[in-house]
Amino acid sequence: MRRRLIQSTLSVVLVVIAVFGVSLVIVETRTISNSAQERVELEAARLASIVDSRILGAGTVDADMLRDQLTNERYAVVRIPGRQAIAVGSRPEGDVIRGEATGEEGETVVVEEPRSSVTREVGRTLIIIGLVALLAVIAAVLLAIRQANRLSSPLTDLAETAERLGSGDPRPRHKRYGVPELDRVADVLDSSAERIARMLTAERRLAADASHQLRTPLTALSMRLEEITLTDDPDTVKEEATIALTQVERLTDVVQRLLTNSRxxxxxxxxxxxxxxxxxxxxxxxxxxxxxxxxxxxxxxxxxxxxxxxxxxxxxxxxxxxxxxxxxxxxxxxxxxxxxxxxxxxxxxxxxxxxxxxxxxxxxxxxxxxxxxxxxxxxxxxxxxxxxxxxxxxxxxxxxxxxxxxxxxxxxxxxxxxxxxxxx
Structure with a gap:
């Protein structure tokens, strides 16, 4: 029973973790991807506004100025009409996240970021979710073990009590477990034990009383029968036989009396x-x-x-x-x-x-x-x-x-x- 309780509780927890964990992973992955896309687009818009301010202020727009404004691991390309395109940073390889913005002076800013950064963030999130799931499983196992012990130990005690009753040991245990259903069974077993104890006491008392009360009439009866066997006088035999019959009637009355008193x-x-x-x-x-x-x-x-x-x-x-x-x-x-x-x-x-x-x-x-x-x-x-x-x-x-x-x-x-x- 303990194993079944632990397995059933663990199964329920695993199902819950699987359903909500997978959903959470999907939601978090999408959230991280959308967040990265928004950051790249905001970065492109920010660079576009910087380029606009430099152009309007008759300042120079060059790679050194833009490099100080660009976040690491990002690559940006600024295209100003009538000028040569300005590239800042190292162009990432493989899959990238791209953001594009257009300034008020007609310039175009394209910002790229490697998707590996999103993958790393998603990995960290998955590790956190996995650790939480592992803690949930451990907590569920501990709780299942505690509940299993709380339920199985009382059932084991109740089974031992029932076995003791069957083996002739009717002592009530008066032990309760804090579970109403199990306490009810314990109450019934204790009541049965007390009834069985009273019945056994009555039976033992009847046996003791019978052995004591029947000893004297049987002794007297045997004495009369010995008198009969030792005499040849018909009158004496008749007299002793009559007395013996009277004693038999008394013996019957003793038995009946003992049975009546036992009830x-x-x-x-x-x-x-x-x-x-x-x-x-x-x-x-x-x-x-x-x-x-x-x-x-x-x-x-x-x-x-x-x-x-x-x-x-x-x-x-x-x-x-x-x-x-x-x-x-x-x-x-x-x-x-x-x-x-x-x-x-x-x-x-x-x-x-x-x-x-x-x-x-x-x-x-x-x-x-x-x-x-x-x-x-x-x-x-x-x-x-x-x-x-x-x-x-x-x-x-x-x-x-x-x-x-x-x-x-x-x-x-x-x-x-x-x-x-x-x-x-």
Whole structure:
């Protein structure tokens, strides 16, 4: 592209120089020739007037007197009636410019000048025109190179940006070039980069959340299946299979919940449900894991509390808190329920060392973890709680107490707009 821009600009300049340069040469040549002819004729008229004044003044007219009046390289012949012709200077050879004038006393003056003087003047003019044309070409080439760089460099940058987007590097460059059309393309590429970055972040977040949230249900399910393989009692097999089917349903709900939150984290289908059912379900699922490490998990507090939310989401939040206590806490884990105002609260606490002081409220940030863990569980739990209109908070650091706050008032029913009700 740079070469084509330079070639096109240079071609335009050369065409302009050719058209106007040739015209200028023709005009200047004619002007110089006409000017030389006028000078010779004026010289002849001047000599004629000098001869007239000498004749009228009874002076002598000779070659020495005329030689002092004649310009170099010119040749003059004065013919006075009744006298011998007077020649002054050397007669030029070849092509000449001739001027003739007649005086008042009848004398004739002829002045000749070699045309080579005109040729030399025309040559000097052509050299000047050529130098100007050369300077114009050089200036045009420099300007073309500058314009080509101004246009080609941004296009190269934009091509590199597009290639980076295609290779999975969606960082916007925020670079502008002072050319409205190119800046518009750069704006579009930067906007696309930001959208792609958000999409990639959402995809990575979904993958991380899915791997974290599915690990616990799959572990619990595998434990139930192991119980089935180790027993021959039909009643035990039936009981474990029923629990496994329940866990499969929860696993499906987890997947659906993750997909829903990846599209819109505020699309929870809140309903009124019994907290005791969700808490007992979690106790039943986590007791084997706690027994395996010599610890216990219990529940206490107000019973038969009704809360508003999504049972599956609340179960995932509690599972995250219980797993967090299993990994980082110590002693007995207790789930306590209470009421504060119009909210039902589930507190999860243990007898461990608590949350380090340097973490504090950052415990809910992604990738923040007190030990070698993913740091995703509590962040996902808070997102799930907020998607149902609740909130998850750390009420105490030592010993650690996390509180899940859920509304006890059913959400108002959404009515169709007035116009829609009228149509119906």
């Amino acid at each position: 819109d984290p505020r699309t929870g289908s809140a309903v009124t449900f019994d907290l005791d059912e969700v808490i007992q379900q979690q106790l039943a699922e986590w007791r084997p894991a706690y027994r395996g490490v010599g610890r216990a998990i219990v529940s206490s507090g107000k019973r038969h509390l009704q809360a508003v939310g999504t049972p599956g989401a609340v179960a995932q939040v509690l599972a995250a808190l219980i797993e967090n206590s299993l990994m980082h806490g110590g002693g007995t884990v207790a789930l306590r329920t209470r009421v504060t105002g119009n909210q039902a609260v589930i507190e999860v606490t243990d007898e461990g060392p608590g949350v380090p002081a340097d973490l504090g409220a950052r415990i809910f940030e992604r990738t923040i973890s007190g030990r070698n863990s993913t740091g995703i569980g509590l962040a996902v739990a808070r997102d799930l709680a907020e998607a149902d209109g609740g909130r998850l908070e750390m009420l105490q650091t030592k010993p650690p107490v996390f509180g899940l706050f859920l509304s006890r008032t059913p959400p108002p029913k959404k009515h169709p707009p007035e116009a829609e009700r009228t149509v119906r």
